[in-house]
Amino acid sequence: MAVSAATTPVGEGIGLAPLAEIAAALALVVVVIFAIAWVLRRLQVGGVAGGGQMKVVAGLALGPRERVLVLDVGGTQLLLGVTPTQITRLHEFPDPVIKVQPGSGDFALRLRQALGRGESS
Numbered sequence: 263m264a265v266s267a268a269t270t271p272v273g274e275g276i277g278l279a280p281l282a283e284i285a286a287a288l289a290l291v292v293v294v295i296f297a298i299a300w301v302l303r304r305l306q307v308g309g310v311a312g313g314g315q316m317k318v319v320a321g322l323a324l325g326p327r328e329r330v331l332v333l334d335v336g337g338t339q340l341l342l343g344v345t346p347t348q349i350t351r352l353h354e355f356p357d358p359v360i361k362v363q364p365g366s367g368d369f370a371l372r373l374r375q376a377l378g379r380g381e382s383s
Contacts, residue, residue, distance in 0.1 A: 319360045332360055 319339060320332040329344045330352070339360065341353040 334358065334360075 315336055317334045318331055319334045322330045324330060327346050331342045331344055333340045333342055337358065339355040339358050340351055341355070343350040343352050
Protein backbone atom coordinates (compact mmCIF):
# COMPACT_ATOMS: atom_id res chain seq x y z
CA MET A 263 0.00 0.00 0.00
CA ALA A 264 1.44 3.31 -1.04
CA VAL A 265 0.60 6.40 0.95
CA SER A 266 0.68 9.59 -1.07
CA ALA A 267 1.43 12.84 0.71
CA ALA A 268 -0.65 15.87 -0.16
CA THR A 269 1.59 18.46 -1.65
CA THR A 270 1.09 22.14 -2.15
CA PRO A 271 2.16 23.60 -5.46
CA VAL A 272 5.38 25.56 -5.16
CA GLY A 273 3.94 28.91 -6.36
CA GLU A 274 0.95 28.92 -3.96
CA GLY A 275 1.45 30.89 -0.71
CA ILE A 276 -0.64 31.68 2.34
CA GLY A 277 -2.58 34.51 0.76
CA LEU A 278 -3.53 37.96 2.00
CA ALA A 279 -6.84 37.13 3.69
CA PRO A 280 -5.34 35.66 6.90
CA LEU A 281 -2.84 38.52 7.13
CA ALA A 282 -5.64 41.07 6.79
CA GLU A 283 -7.57 39.33 9.57
CA ILE A 284 -4.52 39.41 11.84
CA ALA A 285 -3.91 43.09 11.09
CA ALA A 286 -7.57 43.94 11.77
CA ALA A 287 -7.49 42.05 15.09
CA LEU A 288 -4.29 43.83 16.11
CA ALA A 289 -5.77 47.22 15.18
CA LEU A 290 -8.86 46.43 17.24
CA VAL A 291 -6.74 45.56 20.28
CA VAL A 292 -4.78 48.82 19.96
CA VAL A 293 -8.01 50.83 19.65
CA VAL A 294 -9.43 49.14 22.76
CA ILE A 295 -6.25 49.93 24.73
CA PHE A 296 -6.41 53.60 23.75
CA ALA A 297 -10.13 53.76 24.57
CA ILE A 298 -9.56 52.31 28.04
CA ALA A 299 -6.68 54.76 28.67
CA TRP A 300 -8.87 57.68 27.58
CA VAL A 301 -11.72 56.62 29.89
CA LEU A 302 -9.36 56.18 32.85
CA ARG A 303 -7.83 59.61 32.25
CA ARG A 304 -11.32 61.17 32.14
CA LEU A 305 -12.34 59.49 35.39
CA GLN A 306 -9.22 60.62 37.25
CA VAL A 307 -9.65 64.33 36.46
CA GLY A 308 -12.30 64.97 39.12
CA GLY A 309 -11.79 62.00 41.43
CA VAL A 310 -8.10 61.94 42.18
CA ALA A 311 -7.44 65.66 42.33
CA GLY A 312 -10.17 66.27 44.89
CA GLY A 313 -12.59 68.00 42.54
CA GLY A 314 -10.19 70.83 41.74
CA GLN A 315 -9.39 71.61 45.39
CA MET A 316 -5.73 70.56 45.01
CA LYS A 317 -3.37 72.12 42.50
CA VAL A 318 0.34 71.97 41.87
CA VAL A 319 1.30 75.64 41.86
CA ALA A 320 5.03 75.33 41.15
CA GLY A 321 7.72 72.72 40.88
CA LEU A 322 11.50 72.58 40.68
CA ALA A 323 13.63 69.57 39.74
CA LEU A 324 16.56 69.19 42.11
CA GLY A 325 17.98 66.08 40.50
CA PRO A 326 17.00 63.39 38.02
CA ARG A 327 14.32 62.01 40.34
CA GLU A 328 13.99 64.57 43.13
CA ARG A 329 11.62 67.55 43.06
CA VAL A 330 10.32 70.33 45.28
CA LEU A 331 6.63 71.16 44.76
CA VAL A 332 4.32 73.87 46.02
CA LEU A 333 0.84 72.39 46.35
CA ASP A 334 -2.27 74.52 46.99
CA VAL A 335 -4.88 72.73 49.09
CA GLY A 336 -7.95 74.85 49.82
CA GLY A 337 -6.00 78.11 50.07
CA THR A 338 -3.13 76.68 52.14
CA GLN A 339 0.11 76.11 50.28
CA LEU A 340 2.44 73.24 51.15
CA LEU A 341 6.11 72.93 50.22
CA LEU A 342 6.78 69.24 49.51
CA GLY A 343 9.99 67.34 48.86
CA VAL A 344 9.32 64.45 46.47
CA THR A 345 11.70 61.52 45.91
CA PRO A 346 11.03 58.11 44.36
CA THR A 347 10.54 56.59 47.81
CA GLN A 348 8.77 59.28 49.85
CA ILE A 349 7.03 62.65 49.99
CA THR A 350 8.01 64.99 52.83
CA ARG A 351 6.20 68.15 53.95
CA LEU A 352 8.94 70.74 54.25
CA HIS A 353 6.84 73.78 55.14
CA GLU A 354 3.23 74.95 55.35
CA PHE A 355 2.33 78.47 54.26
CA PRO A 356 -0.95 79.64 55.85
CA ASP A 357 -1.07 82.60 53.43
CA PRO A 358 -0.41 81.85 49.74
CA VAL A 359 3.12 82.78 48.67
CA ILE A 360 2.55 81.96 44.98
CA LYS A 361 -0.56 83.15 43.17
CA VAL A 362 -2.66 80.29 41.77
CA GLN A 363 -3.66 80.95 38.17
CA PRO A 364 -6.90 79.21 37.17
CA GLY A 365 -6.49 76.89 34.23
CA SER A 366 -2.70 77.17 34.24
CA GLY A 367 -2.46 73.41 33.79
CA ASP A 368 -4.63 73.39 30.67
CA PHE A 369 -2.29 72.05 27.99
CA ALA A 370 -4.52 73.00 25.07
CA LEU A 371 -4.70 76.63 26.24
CA ARG A 372 -0.96 76.81 26.75
CA LEU A 373 -0.34 75.34 23.31
CA ARG A 374 -2.67 77.88 21.67
CA GLN A 375 -0.91 80.69 23.50
CA ALA A 376 2.48 79.40 22.40
CA LEU A 377 1.29 79.28 18.79
CA GLY A 378 -0.14 82.80 19.10
CA ARG A 379 -3.75 81.73 18.49
CA GLY A 380 -5.18 81.90 21.99
CA GLU A 381 -6.11 84.55 24.47
CA SER A 382 -3.23 86.20 26.25
CA SER A 383 -2.97 86.04 30.01
